[in-house]
Amino acid sequence: MSLVFAGIMSHGPGMTARAERADPAVREPFYVALDRLREELERSRPDALIVIAAEHFANFFMNNMPAYAIGMADEYEGPIEDPEWLRIERRSIPGSAELSRRIIGKVMEKVDVAYAEEWKFDHGIMVPLNFLTPRFDLPVIPANINCQGPPLTPLSRAYEFGRAIRAACDAAPERIALMGTGGISHWPATPNSGKINVAWDREFLRRWSANDRAALTSYSDAETLRDAGQGGFEIRTLTAVAGACEGSAGEVLFCEPIPIFATSGFAAVMNLNAEAKGAA
Amino acid sequence: MTLYRLQKLLYELNRDPRVQEAFLNDRECLLAEYRLSDDEAEAIRSDDVGKLYILGVNGQILMHFAAWRGLAWDEYIQAMKEALAKHGQVKAGIYAAVEGGEGGAI
Numbered sequence: 001m002s003l004v005f006a007g008i009m010s011h012g013p014g015m016t017a018r019a020e021r022a023d024p025a026v027r028e029p030f031y032v033a034l035d036r037l038r039e040e041l042e043r044s045r046p047d048a049l050i051v052i053a054a055e056h057f058a059n060f061f062m063n064n065m066p067a068y069a070i071g072m073a074d075e076y077e078g079p080i081e082d083p084e085w086l087r088i089e090r091r092s093i094p095g096s097a098e099l100s101r102r103i104i105g106k107v108m109e110k111v112d113v114a115y116a117e118e119w120k121f122d123h124g125i126m127v128p129l130n131f132l133t134p135r136f137d138l139p140v141i142p143a144n145i146n147c148q149g150p151p152l153t154p155l156s157r158a159y160e161f162g163r164a165i166r167a168a169c170d171a172a173p174e175r176i177a178l179m180g181t182g183g184i185s186h187w188p189a190t191p192n193s194g195k196i197n198v199a200w201d202r203e204f205l206r207r208w209s210a211n212d213r214a215a216l217t218s219y220s221d222a223e224t225l226r227d228a229g230q231g232g233f234e235i236r237t238l239t240a241v242a243g244a245c246e247g248s249a250g251e252v253l254f255c256e257p258i259p260i261f262a263t264s265g266f267a268a269v270m271n272l273n274a275e276a277k278g279a280a
Numbered sequence: 281m282t283l284y285r286l287q288k289l290l291y292e293l294n295r296d297p298r299v300q301e302a303f304l305n306d307r308e309c310l311l312a313e314y315r316l317s318d319d320e321a322e323a324i325r326s327d328d329v330g331k332l333y334i335l336g337v338n339g340q341i342l343m344h345f346a347a348w349r350g351l352a353w354d355e356y357i358q359a360m361k362e363a364l365a366k367h368g369q370v371k372a373g374i375y376a377a378v379e380g381g382e383g384g385a386i
Contacts, residue, residue, distance in 0.1 A: 018353060056340035061291050062284060080295060085347050120295075148340060150374065187384075189339025191360040191377045194385025230339075230374040259385035 003169045005044035005177035006245050006270040007037050008208070008238045009131070011053070012183060013123040014261035016087045016130060021260045030265035033254030034131040037267045041132055046177035048099055048139040049132075050165065051125050052241060054147035054182045054234040058122035066114035067153040068161055070107065071142040072100040078121025078129075088126050096139045099174060103141060106168030111161050128181045138177075145240060147182065147233040155217040158236040162243025169244070180241035182234030183263035184255075185227065192229075194259035200227050201255055201264045204235060208268060209250040211242050231263065245270040282317045283336050283372055289314045289324070290337060294344045329356060330363025336372030354386045 019027065041049075058080045060066060076093045083090045097117070107113050119142050121129075129136060143165070145158055153161075169176045184204050185197035207215040216239050224232040242250075248270050255266040289310070292299040302310045311321050323331040329346045333339070346356040361381050370376040 057291055057338065058295070061288065063288070081344060082347060085344075148338065187378065189343045190333075190375050190384075191357060191364055191381030192379065192384045193357055195378070195383055225374070229378070233374075262385070 002176070003166060003178055003244060003272060004046055004175045005041050006179075006241055006248075006272060007041070007268060008180040008241050009034065009037060009128055009267045010183055010261070010263045010265055011124045011127045011181040012186070012188070012261040012263045013081070013086055013127060014258075015127050015265070017085060018260050019087075022258050026256050026258055026265070030254050030256065030258065030267075031131075033267040036253055037269060038132045040269055041177055044177055045175055046138065047174040048096055048141055049177045049179060050103070050141045050143055050169075051128060052143045052145065052162075052165075052178070052180045052237045053124040054237050055122050055124050055144050056148060058120050059116065059118070060144065060146065062149045065146050065149050066144070067146050067157075068111055069114040069116050069144045070100060070104050071095060071119040072097050072104060072115045073117050073119060076119050076121055076140065076142065079126040080120040080122050086123055086126065088130050091136055093121065093129065093136050094139045095141060099139070099172065100141050102172055103165070103168040106171050107161075107164045110164035110167065111157070113161075124181055128179055132179065145236045147236050150221075152221065152233055153236065155219060155236060155239050158239045159213060159217055159243035162240035163246060165240070166244040166246070178241060178244055180237040182237040183231045184235065184238070184266065185229055186231035186263040187229035188231045188262045193262050195229070196257040196259065196264055197228055198257050198264065200232075201266065204238075205252045205255055205266065205268060208238055208242055209252055211245060211247070211249055211270075213242070213246065216242055241270070245272060248272050282315070282320055285314045286316050286320045286324075286332075286335065287337055287341055289316070290332075290341045290345045293348070294341065300348070328363075330359040331367065333360045333375070334363050334367045334370055336370055336375075338373055339375040357384060357386050
Protein backbone atom coordinates (compact mmCIF):
# COMPACT_ATOMS: atom_id res chain seq x y z
CA MET A 1 0.00 0.00 0.00
CA SER A 2 2.85 2.36 0.82
CA LEU A 3 3.69 4.80 3.52
CA VAL A 4 0.58 6.04 5.34
CA PHE A 5 2.16 8.11 8.12
CA ALA A 6 5.53 9.68 8.90
CA GLY A 7 6.55 11.64 11.95
CA ILE A 8 9.39 12.43 14.31
CA MET A 9 9.63 13.02 18.05
CA SER A 10 12.12 13.23 20.89
CA HIS A 11 12.87 10.12 22.94
CA GLY A 12 14.78 11.27 26.04
CA PRO A 13 14.41 8.81 28.92
CA GLY A 14 13.49 11.73 31.18
CA MET A 15 10.13 11.91 29.35
CA THR A 16 9.02 8.95 31.45
CA ALA A 17 11.79 8.56 34.06
CA ARG A 18 11.69 12.12 35.37
CA ALA A 19 8.37 13.38 34.01
CA GLU A 20 7.21 14.97 37.26
CA ARG A 21 10.26 17.23 37.37
CA ALA A 22 9.44 19.04 34.12
CA ASP A 23 7.65 22.39 34.24
CA PRO A 24 3.96 21.43 33.77
CA ALA A 25 3.40 24.60 31.72
CA VAL A 26 5.66 23.10 29.04
CA ARG A 27 5.25 19.39 29.72
CA GLU A 28 1.48 19.30 29.38
CA PRO A 29 1.27 21.01 25.96
CA PHE A 30 4.09 18.69 24.84
CA TYR A 31 2.07 15.63 25.86
CA VAL A 32 -0.94 17.12 24.07
CA ALA A 33 1.18 17.35 20.89
CA LEU A 34 2.24 13.72 21.35
CA ASP A 35 -1.44 12.79 21.71
CA ARG A 36 -2.12 14.50 18.43
CA LEU A 37 0.73 12.58 16.82
CA ARG A 38 -0.78 9.35 18.21
CA GLU A 39 -4.22 10.24 16.87
CA GLU A 40 -2.82 10.93 13.40
CA LEU A 41 -0.92 7.64 13.52
CA GLU A 42 -4.11 5.79 14.51
CA ARG A 43 -6.12 7.53 11.79
CA SER A 44 -3.68 6.21 9.20
CA ARG A 45 -4.73 2.63 10.19
CA PRO A 46 -1.22 1.20 9.91
CA ASP A 47 -0.49 -2.53 9.74
CA ALA A 48 3.03 -1.96 11.02
CA LEU A 49 5.28 0.81 12.32
CA ILE A 50 8.91 1.24 11.32
CA VAL A 51 10.82 3.12 14.02
CA ILE A 52 14.14 4.60 12.91
CA ALA A 53 16.02 5.09 16.15
CA ALA A 54 19.51 5.86 17.33
CA GLU A 55 20.13 3.24 19.96
CA HIS A 56 22.58 3.64 22.78
CA PHE A 57 24.62 0.42 22.89
CA ALA A 58 21.63 -1.78 23.66
CA ASN A 59 22.27 -4.27 20.85
CA PHE A 60 25.23 -2.99 18.90
CA PHE A 61 28.71 -2.30 20.24
CA MET A 62 31.99 -1.06 18.83
CA ASN A 63 33.14 -4.65 18.22
CA ASN A 64 30.88 -4.90 15.17
CA MET A 65 28.93 -1.69 14.62
CA PRO A 66 26.53 -1.55 11.69
CA ALA A 67 25.91 1.88 10.19
CA TYR A 68 22.37 0.72 9.39
CA ALA A 69 20.40 -2.17 10.85
CA ILE A 70 16.81 -3.38 10.62
CA GLY A 71 15.15 -5.90 12.91
CA MET A 72 13.72 -9.13 11.50
CA ALA A 73 11.83 -10.87 14.29
CA ASP A 74 8.25 -11.74 15.24
CA GLU A 75 8.82 -10.48 18.75
CA TYR A 76 11.03 -7.97 20.51
CA GLU A 77 11.58 -7.10 24.17
CA GLY A 78 12.01 -3.83 25.98
CA PRO A 79 13.08 -1.82 27.73
CA ILE A 80 16.61 -3.17 28.10
CA GLU A 81 17.16 -0.59 30.82
CA ASP A 82 15.99 -1.15 34.38
CA PRO A 83 12.19 -0.77 34.02
CA GLU A 84 12.05 1.02 37.37
CA TRP A 85 14.61 3.54 36.15
CA LEU A 86 12.77 4.19 32.86
CA ARG A 87 9.31 3.70 34.43
CA ILE A 88 8.15 1.61 31.49
CA GLU A 89 7.26 -1.98 32.29
CA ARG A 90 9.33 -4.65 30.51
CA ARG A 91 7.23 -6.45 27.94
CA SER A 92 7.16 -8.22 24.61
CA ILE A 93 6.44 -6.08 21.53
CA PRO A 94 5.09 -7.71 18.36
CA GLY A 95 7.09 -7.62 15.14
CA SER A 96 6.72 -9.22 11.73
CA ALA A 97 9.74 -11.17 10.53
CA GLU A 98 8.09 -11.79 7.19
CA LEU A 99 7.36 -8.11 6.49
CA SER A 100 10.81 -7.17 7.80
CA ARG A 101 12.40 -9.61 5.37
CA ARG A 102 10.63 -8.01 2.41
CA ILE A 103 11.50 -4.48 3.59
CA ILE A 104 15.14 -5.40 4.16
CA GLY A 105 15.37 -7.08 0.77
CA LYS A 106 14.17 -3.93 -0.96
CA VAL A 107 16.31 -1.58 1.14
CA MET A 108 19.38 -3.67 0.27
CA GLU A 109 18.94 -2.76 -3.37
CA LYS A 110 20.06 0.75 -2.41
CA VAL A 111 21.72 0.65 1.02
CA ASP A 112 23.79 -2.07 2.68
CA VAL A 113 21.90 -2.79 5.87
CA ALA A 114 22.55 -5.32 8.61
CA TYR A 115 19.61 -7.44 9.77
CA ALA A 116 19.02 -8.53 13.33
CA GLU A 117 16.78 -11.41 14.44
CA GLU A 118 17.21 -10.31 18.04
CA TRP A 119 16.67 -6.78 19.28
CA LYS A 120 16.12 -5.34 22.72
CA PHE A 121 14.47 -1.95 22.60
CA ASP A 122 16.04 0.80 24.66
CA HIS A 123 14.46 4.14 25.57
CA GLY A 124 15.00 5.36 22.00
CA ILE A 125 12.12 3.11 20.89
CA MET A 126 10.28 2.39 24.16
CA VAL A 127 9.64 6.03 25.06
CA PRO A 128 8.07 6.84 21.66
CA LEU A 129 5.99 3.63 21.74
CA ASN A 130 4.85 4.46 25.26
CA PHE A 131 3.22 7.61 23.89
CA LEU A 132 2.23 6.49 20.37
CA THR A 133 1.09 2.89 20.87
CA PRO A 134 0.49 2.75 24.62
CA ARG A 135 -0.95 -0.78 24.37
CA PHE A 136 2.21 -1.91 22.52
CA ASP A 137 0.01 -3.86 20.13
CA LEU A 138 1.09 -2.54 16.72
CA PRO A 139 3.77 -4.68 15.01
CA VAL A 140 7.03 -2.75 15.06
CA ILE A 141 10.02 -2.98 12.73
CA PRO A 142 13.01 -1.41 14.47
CA ALA A 143 15.66 0.29 12.37
CA ASN A 144 18.86 1.78 13.68
CA ILE A 145 21.38 4.31 12.48
CA ASN A 146 24.64 4.38 14.41
CA CYS A 147 24.80 7.85 15.93
CA GLN A 148 26.96 6.91 18.94
CA GLY A 149 30.25 5.43 17.85
CA PRO A 150 32.15 7.41 15.21
CA PRO A 151 32.88 7.04 12.36
CA LEU A 152 29.24 7.86 11.60
CA THR A 153 27.37 7.51 8.34
CA PRO A 154 27.15 10.84 6.44
CA LEU A 155 23.84 12.74 6.57
CA SER A 156 23.44 12.36 2.81
CA ARG A 157 23.50 8.59 3.28
CA ALA A 158 20.93 8.82 6.09
CA TYR A 159 18.64 10.65 3.66
CA GLU A 160 19.23 7.89 1.10
CA PHE A 161 18.44 5.26 3.73
CA GLY A 162 15.07 6.96 4.17
CA ARG A 163 14.49 6.95 0.42
CA ALA A 164 15.31 3.24 0.32
CA ILE A 165 12.83 2.57 3.14
CA ARG A 166 10.19 4.48 1.21
CA ALA A 167 10.80 2.39 -1.92
CA ALA A 168 10.45 -0.73 0.23
CA CYS A 169 7.17 0.53 1.74
CA ASP A 170 5.85 1.38 -1.72
CA ALA A 171 6.53 -2.21 -2.81
CA ALA A 172 4.60 -3.74 0.12
CA PRO A 173 0.81 -4.24 0.17
CA GLU A 174 0.68 -3.36 3.87
CA ARG A 175 -0.11 0.10 5.26
CA ILE A 176 3.15 1.18 6.88
CA ALA A 177 3.79 4.02 9.30
CA LEU A 178 7.23 5.49 9.95
CA MET A 179 8.65 7.30 12.99
CA GLY A 180 12.07 8.81 13.46
CA THR A 181 13.21 9.41 17.03
CA GLY A 182 16.16 11.27 18.45
CA GLY A 183 17.10 14.44 20.18
CA ILE A 184 17.87 17.50 18.18
CA SER A 185 20.49 19.53 20.07
CA HIS A 186 21.47 17.98 23.39
CA TRP A 187 24.41 17.11 25.59
CA PRO A 188 22.96 14.05 27.37
CA ALA A 189 24.89 12.06 29.94
CA THR A 190 27.43 14.85 30.45
CA PRO A 191 27.68 17.43 33.25
CA ASN A 192 25.89 19.78 30.81
CA SER A 193 22.83 17.52 30.48
CA GLY A 194 19.92 19.92 30.08
CA LYS A 195 21.79 22.37 27.84
CA ILE A 196 19.69 22.92 24.71
CA ASN A 197 20.30 25.11 21.64
CA VAL A 198 16.72 26.17 20.94
CA ALA A 199 17.53 28.31 17.90
CA TRP A 200 19.40 25.39 16.32
CA ASP A 201 16.47 23.04 17.02
CA ARG A 202 13.95 25.40 15.43
CA GLU A 203 16.15 25.91 12.37
CA PHE A 204 16.62 22.15 11.98
CA LEU A 205 12.85 21.59 12.19
CA ARG A 206 12.28 24.36 9.66
CA ARG A 207 14.58 22.55 7.24
CA TRP A 208 12.86 19.25 8.06
CA SER A 209 9.37 20.67 7.55
CA ALA A 210 10.38 22.14 4.19
CA ASN A 211 12.06 18.80 3.40
CA ASP A 212 14.99 20.82 2.15
CA ARG A 213 17.40 18.00 1.34
CA ALA A 214 20.40 20.23 0.62
CA ALA A 215 20.00 22.18 3.87
CA LEU A 216 19.26 19.07 5.95
CA THR A 217 22.40 17.31 4.77
CA SER A 218 24.73 20.34 4.89
CA TYR A 219 25.70 20.14 8.60
CA SER A 220 29.25 18.88 9.12
CA ASP A 221 29.78 16.65 12.17
CA ALA A 222 32.14 19.26 13.61
CA GLU A 223 29.42 21.92 13.34
CA THR A 224 26.82 19.61 14.83
CA LEU A 225 29.09 18.72 17.76
CA ARG A 226 29.84 22.41 18.40
CA ASP A 227 26.29 23.73 18.06
CA ALA A 228 24.12 20.76 18.99
CA GLY A 229 26.33 18.54 21.14
CA GLN A 230 27.18 14.90 20.60
CA GLY A 231 23.46 14.16 21.00
CA GLY A 232 22.93 16.22 17.85
CA PHE A 233 24.39 13.35 15.81
CA GLU A 234 20.95 11.73 16.19
CA ILE A 235 19.56 14.08 13.52
CA ARG A 236 20.39 11.17 11.19
CA THR A 237 17.16 9.44 12.22
CA LEU A 238 15.07 12.54 11.54
CA THR A 239 16.87 13.16 8.25
CA ALA A 240 16.10 9.61 7.16
CA VAL A 241 12.38 10.24 7.70
CA ALA A 242 12.66 13.33 5.51
CA GLY A 243 14.32 11.14 2.89
CA ALA A 244 11.41 8.71 3.07
CA CYS A 245 9.08 11.64 2.41
CA GLU A 246 11.05 13.38 -0.32
CA GLY A 247 8.73 15.79 -2.09
CA SER A 248 6.42 16.16 0.93
CA ALA A 249 6.34 18.98 3.47
CA GLY A 250 5.83 18.67 7.20
CA GLU A 251 4.35 20.44 10.18
CA VAL A 252 5.95 21.04 13.57
CA LEU A 253 3.40 20.27 16.29
CA PHE A 254 5.61 21.28 19.21
CA CYS A 255 9.18 22.27 20.05
CA GLU A 256 10.11 23.74 23.43
CA PRO A 257 13.17 23.12 25.60
CA ILE A 258 12.56 20.80 28.57
CA PRO A 259 15.94 20.69 30.37
CA ILE A 260 15.15 17.79 32.73
CA PHE A 261 14.33 15.72 29.60
CA ALA A 262 17.79 16.77 28.30
CA THR A 263 16.34 17.95 24.97
CA SER A 264 13.64 20.04 23.42
CA GLY A 265 10.40 18.15 23.59
CA PHE A 266 9.33 18.05 19.98
CA ALA A 267 6.88 16.38 17.65
CA ALA A 268 6.43 16.88 13.91
CA VAL A 269 4.55 15.12 11.18
CA MET A 270 4.93 14.94 7.41
CA ASN A 271 1.90 15.73 5.34
CA LEU A 272 2.36 12.99 2.76
CA ASN A 273 0.09 14.75 0.30
CA ALA A 274 1.64 18.22 0.51
CA GLU A 275 4.51 19.18 -1.73
CA ALA A 276 7.71 20.54 -0.22
CA LYS A 277 8.37 24.18 -0.86
CA GLY A 278 12.05 24.41 0.07
CA ALA A 279 13.31 21.20 -1.48
CA ALA A 280 15.98 21.49 -4.12
CA MET B 281 42.74 0.22 23.28
CA THR B 282 42.14 -0.22 26.99
CA LEU B 283 39.28 2.32 26.80
CA TYR B 284 37.59 0.02 24.31
CA ARG B 285 37.90 -2.87 26.78
CA LEU B 286 36.69 -0.72 29.67
CA GLN B 287 33.58 0.23 27.69
CA LYS B 288 33.10 -3.40 26.70
CA LEU B 289 33.11 -4.42 30.36
CA LEU B 290 30.48 -1.78 31.16
CA TYR B 291 28.42 -2.70 28.10
CA GLU B 292 28.40 -6.35 29.20
CA LEU B 293 27.55 -5.34 32.77
CA ASN B 294 24.61 -3.25 31.51
CA ARG B 295 23.04 -6.15 29.67
CA ASP B 296 24.17 -9.48 31.13
CA PRO B 297 23.08 -10.63 34.60
CA ARG B 298 25.88 -13.22 34.59
CA VAL B 299 28.52 -10.52 34.24
CA GLN B 300 26.75 -8.53 36.96
CA GLU B 301 26.97 -11.57 39.21
CA ALA B 302 30.68 -11.98 38.46
CA PHE B 303 31.18 -8.29 39.26
CA LEU B 304 29.44 -8.64 42.60
CA ASN B 305 31.10 -11.94 43.55
CA ASP B 306 34.70 -11.41 42.44
CA ARG B 307 35.43 -8.07 40.91
CA GLU B 308 39.19 -8.73 40.70
CA CYS B 309 38.67 -11.90 38.70
CA LEU B 310 36.40 -10.06 36.25
CA LEU B 311 38.87 -7.16 35.99
CA ALA B 312 41.67 -9.57 35.08
CA GLU B 313 39.68 -10.72 32.06
CA TYR B 314 39.42 -7.23 30.61
CA ARG B 315 43.10 -6.16 31.01
CA LEU B 316 42.41 -2.52 31.87
CA SER B 317 44.92 0.23 32.62
CA ASP B 318 45.69 0.83 36.31
CA ASP B 319 43.56 4.01 36.33
CA GLU B 320 40.61 2.23 34.73
CA ALA B 321 40.82 -0.79 37.03
CA GLU B 322 41.00 1.44 40.10
CA ALA B 323 37.94 3.41 38.95
CA ILE B 324 35.99 0.16 38.57
CA ARG B 325 37.22 -1.11 41.95
CA SER B 326 36.06 2.04 43.71
CA ASP B 327 32.79 2.59 41.75
CA ASP B 328 34.23 5.97 40.72
CA VAL B 329 31.64 6.97 38.12
CA GLY B 330 33.09 10.47 37.80
CA LYS B 331 36.54 9.13 37.00
CA LEU B 332 35.10 6.69 34.44
CA TYR B 333 33.48 9.69 32.75
CA ILE B 334 36.83 11.51 32.62
CA LEU B 335 38.56 8.42 31.23
CA GLY B 336 36.25 8.64 28.22
CA VAL B 337 33.48 6.09 28.75
CA ASN B 338 30.57 6.91 26.43
CA GLY B 339 27.81 8.55 28.49
CA GLN B 340 25.12 6.24 27.16
CA ILE B 341 27.03 3.30 28.65
CA LEU B 342 28.07 5.03 31.86
CA MET B 343 24.58 6.38 32.64
CA HIS B 344 23.21 2.86 33.18
CA PHE B 345 26.23 1.63 35.12
CA ALA B 346 25.80 4.64 37.42
CA ALA B 347 22.14 3.77 37.99
CA TRP B 348 23.01 0.11 38.65
CA ARG B 349 25.60 1.17 41.24
CA GLY B 350 22.87 3.10 43.04
CA LEU B 351 23.46 6.69 41.92
CA ALA B 352 20.27 8.70 41.52
CA TRP B 353 20.13 10.93 38.44
CA ASP B 354 21.26 14.10 40.23
CA GLU B 355 24.07 12.24 42.03
CA TYR B 356 25.29 10.91 38.70
CA ILE B 357 25.38 14.38 37.10
CA GLN B 358 27.06 15.76 40.24
CA ALA B 359 29.69 13.00 40.19
CA MET B 360 30.66 14.05 36.66
CA LYS B 361 30.81 17.72 37.63
CA GLU B 362 33.04 16.97 40.63
CA ALA B 363 35.34 14.71 38.62
CA LEU B 364 35.67 17.41 35.98
CA ALA B 365 36.75 19.90 38.64
CA LYS B 366 39.18 17.40 40.15
CA HIS B 367 40.75 15.75 37.07
CA GLY B 368 40.13 18.21 34.21
CA GLN B 369 38.57 17.62 30.81
CA VAL B 370 37.44 14.23 29.49
CA LYS B 371 40.39 12.43 27.90
CA ALA B 372 38.74 10.65 24.97
CA GLY B 373 35.50 10.07 23.11
CA ILE B 374 32.63 12.37 22.16
CA TYR B 375 31.16 13.03 25.63
CA ALA B 376 33.50 15.86 26.64
CA ALA B 377 32.03 18.56 28.87
CA VAL B 378 31.46 22.03 27.46
CA GLU B 379 31.58 25.38 29.25
CA GLY B 380 33.49 23.83 32.12
CA GLY B 381 30.58 21.50 32.86
CA GLU B 382 28.53 24.42 34.15
CA GLY B 383 24.75 24.58 33.91
CA GLY B 384 22.56 21.69 32.97
CA ALA B 385 19.44 20.50 34.72
CA ILE B 386 19.62 19.04 38.19
